[in-house]
Amino acid sequence: xxxxxxxxxxxxxxxxxxxxxxxxxxxxxxxxxxxxxxxxxxxxxxxxxxxxxxxxxxxxxxxxxxxxxxxxxxxxxxxxxxxxxxxxxxxxxxxxxxxxxxxxxxxxxxxxxxxxxxxxxxxxxxxxxxxxxxxxxxxxxxxxxxxxxxxxxxxxxxxxxxxxxxxxxxxxxxxxxxxxxxxxxxxxxxxxxxxxxxxxxxxxxxxxxxxxxxxxxxxxxxxxxxxxxxxxxxxxxxxxxxxxxxxxxxxxxxxxxxxxxxxxxxxxxxxx
Numbered sequence: 001x002x003x004x005x006x007x008x009x010x011x012x013x014x015x016x017x018x019x020x021x022x023x024x025x026x027x028x029x030x031x032x033x034x035x036x037x038x039x040x041x042x043x044x045x046x047x048x049x050x051x052x053x054x055x056x057x058x059x060x061x062x063x064x065x066x067x068x069x070x071x072x073x074x075x076x077x078x079x080x081x082x083x084x085x086x087x088x089x090x091x092x093x094x095x096x097x098x099x100x101x102x103x104x105x106x107x108x109x110x111x112x113x114x115x116x117x118x119x120x121x122x123x124x125x126x127x128x129x130x131x132x133x134x135x136x137x138x139x140x141x142x143x144x145x146x147x148x149x150x151x152x153x154x155x156x157x158x159x160x161x162x163x164x165x166x167x168x169x170x171x172x173x174x175x176x177x178x179x180x181x182x183x184x185x186x187x188x189x190x191x192x193x194x195x196x197x198x199x200x201x202x203x204x205x206x207x208x209x210x211x212x213x214x215x216x217x218x219x220x221x222x223x224x225x226x227x228x229x230x231x232x233x234x235x236x237x238x239x240x241x242x243x244x245x246x247x248x249x250x251x252x253x254x255x256x257x258x259x260x261x262x263x264x265x266x267x268x269x270x271x272x
Contacts, residue, residue, distance in 0.1 A: 049118030053082025148191030212243025
């Protein structure tokens with residue numbers, strides 16, 4: 001589920017120290033002051049995908065878009081990803097959600113719109129459930145809630161499952177030309193404690209889901225399942241017939257920013 005190509009970075013990241021000694025790398029751009037724009041204008045926080053990082057096309061494109069509009073923007077690397085410390089193989093959905101919540105709590109202020117890509121869509125939902133009072137809206141990009149169970153474990157062969165259970169990890173190549181995936185037993189077992197699509201998801205903020213119908217990693221039906229699970233009514237799905245998992249072509253990025261602008265405008269008009 002790695003997708004974006006890295007974009008050259010001019011500035012070095014800042015780091016948030018975690019209680020476990022890890023350092024979470026992040027970039028934060030403050031928005032225009034409240035006397036220039038509506039005081040309830042939300043910030044935007046981007047959550048990347050599995051084995052992805054904050055230098056990808058979507059993360060940096062959204063940052064440039066927000067900067068042009070004077071909207072605060074935050075992107076970061078989970079532990080074991082990108083420029084953050086830690087080992088990827090030590091990570092789980094729960095640990096990476098904890099990283100996201102720490103950035104949300106300590107770096108962002110005021111209402112926030114969370115934008116989650118692939119695995120980041122799952123962590124986006126978990127973060128929103130933990131911080132409902134400050135989450136003004138959600139934008140999912142090939143959002144993949146429950147992927148460790150539904151898109152990994154359910155599709156693994158008996159031999160692959162045996163490797164995970166007996167050896168503790170499965171090393172899988174990726175078609176994206178990156179380092180191979182390391183699927184650990186901890187990742188699978190912790191993922192079962194974070195599953196969301198088995199029951200109603202108690203979120204009522206505006207939600208926009210952008211999904212490619214040619215996505216080899218996350219079937220477009222996942223977006224429909226997520227729509228059905230969310231209890232709120234303001235949920236829209238935008239299916240891109242020719243879109244793959246990356247959704248990083250210029251016209252696809254325009255679709256994503258269009259939905260983001262829509263949620264920002266709705267937040268401002270409602271005084272969230």
